[in-house]
Amino acid sequence: MSYLEAQGRGGLLSWLSSTDHKRIALLYLFLLVPLFWVAVSLGFAMRLKHLFAGDFLMSAQTYNALFTVHGVIMIFMFVIPGLPAVFGNFFLPILIGARDVSFPRLNLLSWYFFAAGAALALLSLFTGRGAPDTGWTFYVPFSLRTGTNVPLAVSAAFVLGLSSILTGLNFITTTHRMRAPGMTWHRMPLFVWALYATGWIQVLVTPIIGITLVLVILERLFGIGVFDPAKGGDPLLYQHLFWIYSHPAVYIMIVPAMGAVTEILPTFARRTIFGYRAIAYSSIAIAALGSIVWAHHMFTSGMSDLAGVIFSLFTFLVAVPSAIKVFNWTATLYKGSIDMQPPMLFALAFVFLFCIGGLTGIIQGALGLNIHLHDTYWIVGHFHYVMFGGTGFAFFAALLYWFPKMFGRMVEPKPVFIAWGLMFAGFNLLYGAFLLLGGMGMPRRYYAHLPQFHPGHLAATVGSWLLVAGLLVLFGSLLRALRSGRRAEDDPWGGKTLEWRIPSPPPAENFAEVPVIDAAPYAYNPGRRS
Amino acid sequence: MSEHKDYSGAKIGMWLFLFTEFMLFGGLFILYSAYRTLHPADFHRASGELSAALGGANTVILLTSSLFMACSLTAIQKGRKGASMLLVALTASCGALFLAVKGFEWASKFHHGIYPGGPGLLQRPPGEVLFFGLYYVMTGLHGLHVLAGTILLCVMLALLARERIRQDDCVKLENSGLYWHLVDVIWIFLLPLFYLAA
Amino acid sequence: MEREQGHVVEYAVLLRVWAALLVLTALLLAASRLSPALAVLALLTLTPLKAWLVLYFFMHLRYEGLLLKGMVLTALSTLLVFIGMLFLDIGFR
Numbered sequence: 050m051s052y053l054e055a056q057g058r059g060g061l062l063s064w065l066s067s068t069d070h071k072r073i074a075l076l077y078l079f080l081l082v083p084l085f086w087v088a089v090s091l092g093f094a095m096r097l098k099h100l101f102a103g104d105f106l107m108s109a110q111t112y113n114a115l116f117t118v119h120g121v122i123m124i125f126m127f128v129i130p131g132l133p134a135v136f137g138n139f140f141l142p143i144l145i146g147a148r149d150v151s152f153p154r155l156n157l158l159s160w161y162f163f164a165a166g167a168a169l170a171l172l173s174l175f176t177g178r179g180a181p182d183t184g185w186t187f188y189v190p191f192s193l194r195t196g197t198n199v200p201l202a203v204s205a206a207f208v209l210g211l212s213s214i215l216t217g218l219n220f221i222t223t224t225h226r227m228r229a230p231g232m233t234w235h236r237m238p239l240f241v242w243a244l245y246a247t248g249w250i251q252v253l254v255t256p257i258i259g260i261t262l263v264l265v266i267l268e269r270l271f272g273i274g275v276f277d278p279a280k281g282g283d284p285l286l287y288q289h290l291f292w293i294y295s296h297p298a299v300y301i302m303i304v305p306a307m308g309a310v311t312e313i314l315p316t317f318a319r320r321t322i323f324g325y326r327a328i329a330y331s332s333i334a335i336a337a338l339g340s341i342v343w344a345h346h347m348f349t350s351g352m353s354d355l356a357g358v359i360f361s362l363f364t365f366l367v368a369v370p371s372a373i374k375v376f377n378w379t380a381t382l383y384k385g386s387i388d389m390q391p392p393m394l395f396a397l398a399f400v401f402l403f404c405i406g407g408l409t410g411i412i413q414g415a416l417g418l419n420i421h422l423h424d425t426y427w428i429v430g431h432f433h434y435v436m437f438g439g440t441g442f443a444f445f446a447a448l449l450y451w452f453p454k455m456f457g458r459m460v461e462p463k464p465v466f467i468a469w470g471l472m473f474a475g476f477n478l479l480y481g482a483f484l485l486l487g488g489m490g491m492p493r494r495y496y497a498h499l500p501q502f503h504p505g506h507l508a509a510t511v512g513s514w515l516l517v518a519g520l521l522v523l524f525g526s527l528l529r530a531l532r533s534g535r536r537a538e539d540d541p542w543g544g545k546t547l548e549w550r551i552p553s554p555p556p557a558e559n560f561a562e563v564p565v566i567d568a569a570p571y572a573y574n575p576g577r578r579s
Numbered sequence: 580m581s582e583h584k585d586y587s588g589a590k591i592g593m594w595l596f597l598f599t600e601f602m603l604f605g606g607l608f609i610l611y612s613a614y615r616t617l618h619p620a621d622f623h624r625a626s627g628e629l630s631a632a633l634g635g636a637n638t639v640i641l642l643t644s645s646l647f648m649a650c651s652l653t654a655i656q657k658g659r660k661g662a663s664m665l666l667v668a669l670t671a672s673c674g675a676l677f678l679a680v681k682g683f684e685w686a687s688k689f690h691h692g693i694y695p696g697g698p699g700l701l702q703r704p705p706g707e708v709l710f711f712g713l714y715y716v717m718t719g720l721h722g723l724h725v726l727a728g729t730i731l732l733c734v735m736l737a738l739l740a741r742e743r744i745r746q747d748d749c750v751k752l753e754n755s756g757l758y759w760h761l762v763d764v765i766w767i768f769l770l771p772l773f774y775l776a777a
Numbered sequence: 778m779e780r781e782q783g784h785v786v787e788y789a790v791l792l793r794v795w796a797a798l799l800v801l802t803a804l805l806l807a808a809s810r811l812s813p814a815l816a817v818l819a820l821l822t823l824t825p826l827k828a829w830l831v832l833y834f835f836m837h838l839r840y841e842g843l844l845l846k847g848m849v850l851t852a853l854s855t856l857l858v859f860i861g862m863l864f865l866d867i868g869f870r
């Protein structure tokens with residue numbers, strides 16, 4: 050009997066009280082998808098506004114609320130939990146041959162924290178004196194002064210952080226303690242390595258944003274003074290603390306995405322992964338190096354020049370482990386027999402778009418150029434290339450790749466190819482235009498724009514239509530597959546990792562008999578070294 | 580689902596949780612170190628107004644409570660349930676005593692108008708406002724942890740009484756102890772940073 | 778291969794650690810009275826020593842494997858690196 054079928058009482062309650070890691074993964078998915086669409090709609094509305102340079106569709110205050118809420122939902126409620134909470138929860142135990150995570154009840158609790166955080170965030174939109182308008186960064190002193198509903202939104206981010214921490218804690222312990230016999234560290238699939246590295250970032254830096262947000266609330270309630278310049282506080286220290294978490298947080302977002310892509314590429318290239326250890330260790334290296342580059346968000350803030358130079362240096366260095374991954378992915382594809390199925394197409398798009406995102410990051414990491422590019426559409430473009438082109442496309446790649454395993458149904462490929470074409474074209478039009486606009490000097494977060502920026506904005510808005518159309522086609526075909534897709538075999542893609550050796554969808558405790566592992570993963574060309 | 584007990588796993592999980600607590604205070608230690616560097620003289624002056632005697636007394640209380648806590652684990656590991664329960668109760672009482680001293684200390688500061696946004700505080704130089712802001716946040720957060728720990732220990736007492744914690748299954752008590760000791764470690768740092776910076 | 782229950786630390790060891798902690802606290806209080814330089818020195822040496830005693834004996838770190846010791850070291854050094862890198866800004870403005 051599969052995990053989807055009712056055990057005991059059945060119904061919604063059996064899901065809401067389930068400690069099965071697969072059911073919890075789906076619980077996350079069911080919250081993430083609607084939240085994703087809310088945030089997409091907000092972004093879509095912002096683009097619509099820029100059809101005209103001046104007043105159109107919404108007030109400037111509404112526009113401020115839109116970019117704030119779009120950012121908060123996308124970052125804290127979709128991109129950060131996306132791959133770890135959904136695919137990590139579902140596949141981490143299966144990939145290491147375990148029946149569940151180390152702390153199943155804690156896992157469920159962490160979903161409840163997530164749901165509570167999401168509810169608080171949505172509540173903050175409709176209560177108090179208007180939706181928060183600070184941008185997702187909640188920079189002081191504005192976040193202390195604005196009359197909008199900042200405290201509730203900040204508490205929401207705090208609770209979501211708690212959920213993220215518990216997930217990371219669970220994954221680290223699971224990786225250490227629950228591996229099947231013979232599953233040595235160097236036989237673990239690379240998605241597991243990525244989740245392990247991510248878990249450490251979640252555990253070590255999320256508390257810092259937690260306490261920072263608590264301080265914002267205390268500052269607003271009691272006026273303790275630590276961030277308030279009127280009382281001697283230093284707003285730059287807020288920025289430091291904020292980015293000590295929020296820069297590593299982008300690695301919480303991207304590292305699991307890289308891990309998922311690393312699972313997909315060998316399957317569809319029919320080739321062992323090239324440079325297993327390099328990819329595994331580069332995940333750890335990204336986690337470590339990524340934690341000491343935070344102040345590159347603050348080059349124009351007035352911090353010391355010495356700090357600028359050193360943080361810029363580390364920013365360049367963090368590109369090395371990321372590049373190691375890209376080179377090894379490319380080498381994996383070389384002379385592979387590539388089967389261009391939808392998951393592969395999205396994974397390849399990830400590699401391409403992530404390269405653009407990464408390389409634009411290097412450009413703005415240079416101290417001099419940063420002064421020109423800071424707070425422009427360039428930054429927004431770069432960020433979306435990494436987070437949407439990177440993590441977003443990887444999320445869909447992972448969803449398409451593991452959909453047959455999770456739901457036992459196949460997705461019809463043809464509409465997905467169309468969706469991919471629309472998304473890829475729309476994406477590059479939208480965010481490519483952002484990069485150009487930023488280079489020309491269009492500041493981010495501006496409600497109105499000057500006439501010379503109008504063609505760029507027009508292109509970007511048209512791009513957003515294509516992108517959303519592609520997303521609609523994609524989700525349409527996923528929903529159709531859910532209802533009436535062809536039944537999936539156990540191993541529809543010819544994958545070699547453990548999840549393909551159990552039924553689709555998997556039974557409640559994954560393995561009838563805990564497997565004994567005697568070889569490395571991705572065993573496509575036995576006897577020949579890659 | 581087959582119940583599975585993983586002693587080492589439970590401890591790894593607890594330590595990871597302690598790291599998050601440690602980093603939660605870590606953010607505040609970062610702020611403290613930065614502001615003390617920026618306003619050394621103000622911090623020096625403000626620290627002189629805190630009673631080193633009260634801070635020292637609370638240190639002795641917490642260190643002693645940690646001794647009781649560690650001994651209670653040794654006791655249950657040796658199968659002495661009664662002794663273990665007594666020691667856990669003593670630990671929790673020390674926690675309560677600590678909170679009482681802390682409350683007394685806060686109350687006397689409040690009495691002099693030294694509280695966030697208070698009239699006595701806002702006339703002072705910025706460094707002193709920051710010192711007392713951090714003092715209230717850090718000792719307050721620490722106090723909340725002592726309170727949570729005390730409640731946790733009361734739960735452990737009930738579990739000990741019902742033999743849910745036994746000689747052969749005492750990881751819950753061990754993990755509660757870890758939490759309690761971490762709270763103690765944080766206080767070890769708070770003492771010199773606030774009470775002895777004069 | 779693996780102990781499934783924790784190490785039993787004798788009462789005598791715990792008592793001695795507690796006594797050492799009290800002595801160190803007394804030294805710390807005394808040093809802070811003598812001179813500011815001595816106070817800072819005591820803060821930077823005696824306090825970590827006290828914390829180490831609690832971690833090592835009360836929290837049984839001494840009896841744990843390399844894995845937990847390594848994890849604790851990772852967490853501690855992360856915070857120290859953060860503070861150090863922050864001072865690239867604070868110390869050189």
